[in-house]
Amino acid sequence: MTSCHLAEAPIKKVAIFGGTHGNELTGVFLVKHWLENGAEIQRTGLEVKPFITNPSAVKKCTRYIDCDLNRIFDLENLGKKMSEDLPYEVRRAQEIYHLFGPKGGEDSYDIIFDLHNTTSNMGCTLILEDSRNNFLIQMFHYIKTSLAPLPCYVYLIEHPSLKYATTRSIAKYPVGIEVGPQPQGVLRADILDQMRKMIKHALDFIHHFNEGKEFPPCAIEVYKIIEKVDYPRDANGEIAAVIHPNLQDQDWKPLHPGDPMFLTLDGKTMPLGGDRTVYPVFVNEAAYYEKKEAFAKTTKLTLNAKDRQ
Amino acid sequence: MCSLPVPREPLRRVAVTGGTHGNEMSGVYLAQHWLQSPAELQRLSFSTVPVLANPAATAACRRYVDHDLNRTFTSSFLNSRPTPDDPYEVTRARELNQLLGPKASGRAFDFVLDLHNTTANMGTCLIAKSSHEVFAMHLCHHLQLQYPELSCQVFLYQRPGEESYNLDSVAKNGLALELGPQPQGVLRADIFSRMRTLVATVLDFIELFNQGTAFPAFEMEAYRPVGVVDFPRTDAGNLAGTVHPQLQDRDFQPLQPGAPIFQMFSGEDLLYEGESTVYPVFINEAAYYEKGIAFVQTEKFTFTVPAMPVLNPAPSPAS
Numbered sequence: 001m002t003s004c005h006l007a008e009a010p011i012k013k014v015a016i017f018g019g020t021h022g023n024e025l026t027g028v029f030l031v032k033h034w035l036e037n038g039a040e041i042q043r044t045g046l047e048v049k050p051f052i053t054n055p056s057a058v059k060k061c062t063r064y065i066d067c068d069l070n071r072i073f074d075l076e077n078l079g080k081k082m083s084e085d086l087p088y089e090v091r092r093a094q095e096i097y098h099l100f101g102p103k104g105g106e107d108s109y110d111i112i113f114d115l116h117n118t119t120s121n122m123g124c125t126l127i128l129e130d131s132r133n134n135f136l137i138q139m140f141h142y143i144k145t146s147l148a149p150l151p152c153y154v155y156l157i158e159h160p161s162l163k164y165a166t167t168r169s170i171a172k173y174p175v176g177i178e179v180g181p182q183p184q185g186v187l188r189a190d191i192l193d194q195m196r197k198m199i200k201h202a203l204d205f206i207h208h209f210n211e212g213k214e215f216p217p218c219a220i221e222v223y224k225i226i227e228k229v230d231y232p233r234d235a236n237g238e239i240a241a242v243i244h245p246n247l248q249d250q251d252w253k254p255l256h257p258g259d260p261m262f263l264t265l266d267g268k269t270m271p272l273g274g275d276r277t278v279y280p281v282f283v284n285e286a287a288y289y290e291k292k293e294a295f296a297k298t299t300k301l302t303l304n305a306k307d308r309q
Numbered sequence: 310m311c312s313l314p315v316p317r318e319p320l321r322r323v324a325v326t327g328g329t330h331g332n333e334m335s336g337v338y339l340a341q342h343w344l345q346s347p348a349e350l351q352r353l354s355f356s357t358v359p360v361l362a363n364p365a366a367t368a369a370c371r372r373y374v375d376h377d378l379n380r381t382f383t384s385s386f387l388n389s390r391p392t393p394d395d396p397y398e399v400t401r402a403r404e405l406n407q408l409l410g411p412k413a414s415g416r417a418f419d420f421v422l423d424l425h426n427t428t429a430n431m432g433t434c435l436i437a438k439s440s441h442e443v444f445a446m447h448l449c450h451h452l453q454l455q456y457p458e459l460s461c462q463v464f465l466y467q468r469p470g471e472e473s474y475n476l477d478s479v480a481k482n483g484l485a486l487e488l489g490p491q492p493q494g495v496l497r498a499d500i501f502s503r504m505r506t507l508v509a510t511v512l513d514f515i516e517l518f519n520q521g522t523a524f525p526a527f528e529m530e531a532y533r534p535v536g537v538v539d540f541p542r543t544d545a546g547n548l549a550g551t552v553h554p555q556l557q558d559r560d561f562q563p564l565q566p567g568a569p570i571f572q573m574f575s576g577e578d579l580l581y582e583g584e585s586t587v588y589p590v591f592i593n594e595a596a597y598y599e600k601g602i603a604f605v606q607t608e609k610f611t612f613t614v615p616a617m618p619v620l621n622p623a624p625s626p627a628s
Contacts, residue, residue: 029548029551029574030574032547033574033575037575061598061599119492119494119495181492182492183428183490183491183492183493183495183595184492184493184494184595185428185493185595185596185598186428186492186593186594186595187548187551187552187593188551188552188557188593189551189552189553189554189557189572190554190557192551192574193554238341239338239496242496242497242498242501243497243498244498245498245499248497248498248499263498265338265342284495284496284497285495286492286493286494286495287494289370289494290370
């Protein structure tokens with residue numbers, strides 16, 4: 001029997017995280033605003049808690065202090081003995097886990113929205129961690145339909161080795177919200193407006209769901225991660241080529257074998273190899289240079305969600 | 310400040326500096342590339358020294374370690390006695406002043422070109438000290454004529470009574486290239502390539518000058534700062550809103566009194582309350598949030614630049 005991950009009970013507790021990366025400002029300022037005036041995120045019968053996850057990084061307007069908070073919510077890090085010697089983010093991860101988790105617990109948060117920006121031209125993006133999560137597929141379908149004609153893409157990071165232990169993963173229904181392009185340390189009004197709308201539609205969906213509204217079976221197109229591609233590097237590990245102008249800003253668009261991919265500092269074009277078309281995302285994301293990721297290859301597929309019964 | 314009004318000898322000692330801010334990647338990668346392969350910087354009548362201005366900030370991919378290097382070239386920082394507690398950039402500024410200056414002395418480099426990126430939509434911006442810098446003005450004009458499609462705008466930074474504090478002010482003549490928009494920490498191929506081409510043309514211009522080319526007088530339009538406007542803030546000093554969508558990305562375009570400039574998080578628009586039209590630049594530059602600047606107000610003005618003296622053609626240097 002396939003497991004259905006349908007929410008059977010109403011959703012009770014929702015968290016909205018900002019500042020998981022301290023220099024991704026849209027989430028920081030939306031959460032700070034909602035902490036002052038939370039009217040716009042309230043829905044009847046639902047507890048919605050805005051929360052700054054990495055306040056020290058936010059204060060310094062940097063991605064992280066010691067290590068990337070959005071990569072360390074695995075059992076090993078969450079289980080380490082608390083001590084002042086632990087990296088700041090590991091200590092912080094444990095605090096967040098105690099406040100909002102554990103997954104599926106009595107008082108735990110059902111849904112966590114984690115707000116992010118990217119320097120890549122990805123527009124409005126929803127990040128899904130589990131392809132069988134029917135509740136989230138329905139939610140994402142609702143958000144995409146409500147935002148149209150503004151495009152909203154779904155990035156599926158389910159993968160045996162490439163999936164990472166996100167801050168939001170401590171909830172039963174983790175939702176990544178990623179809007180770009182926006183430079184680190186910059187707050188753009190247009191990007192703020194887009195992220196604000198995504199949250200509004202998400203909360204409206206939860207409210208309709210709790211009220212018993214019917215959501216017929218639906219399908220959404222998603223982009224599933226295949227592999228990450230590093231920059232070509234020289235013998236010293238320095239970057240030897242940049243994202244080709246033809247690929248720059250072309251997130252979600254098909255890249256065919258033979259299409260330009262990188263341009264060396266000497267002016268030579270390096271094309272995509274292999275035999276299949278891929279859909280690049282996170283093309284030229286500033287924070288991924290150190291993670292050795294120039295872009296991620298995805299494949300397009302359709303996910304179906306049953307109705308609630 | 311005794312920068313000579315106009316060079317009367319060939320320019321022999323030239324430097325190009327990148328990584329003055331360690332997260333402005335076009336200059337970082339160009340400087341690192343030229344340190345390995347300097348050939349493309351050489352010309353017949355002079356050679357150019359590439360310099361990675363802020364190595365520690367570059368290694369950390371940050372704007373600076375302790376203090377903004379491009380604010381550190383004042384006589385107060387450069388000439389005060391070194392102490393062990395000096396910020397990294399103060400020590401580094403003194404080193405660069407030894408290498409490329411000393412500022413305001415006869416031993417300073419003839420020309421320094423400093424490479425920058427901005428998150429603002431400033432396109433190709435040429436930053437020089439003032440309209441009195443005849444050599445720099447001719448250079449800017451040359452770049453504008455060579456690349457009409459780039460619409461190079463000239464920004465003249467010197468404010469009356471203020472001492473210069475930027476890196477290229479240590480040389481007898483200086484210019485900064487400010488290309489955007491590009492996020493910090495990102496290397497875009499199109500901007501990198503444009504920066505590289507512009508550097509080559511700057512060096513070509515110096516070669517033309519050294520070889521005795523005539524550069525007649527001309528009229529030029531430029532922008533100079535008249536003030537700055539900060540973001541709207543709460544009592545605690547946090548942001549209360551951000552740059553309005555109608556101002557965002559409109560660098561060098563006229564801003565009229567009454568036009569919206571900020572959008573508050575609570576939804577209202579804040580309008581520009583100045584008394585006259587200004588031309589905003591550095592609109593929503595990431596590095597300026599901490600300096601309390603949402604945009605720089607400039608005025609546009611036109612001036613005449615006199616002809617440059619024509620040199621006798623320069624022989625190739627022995628070195």
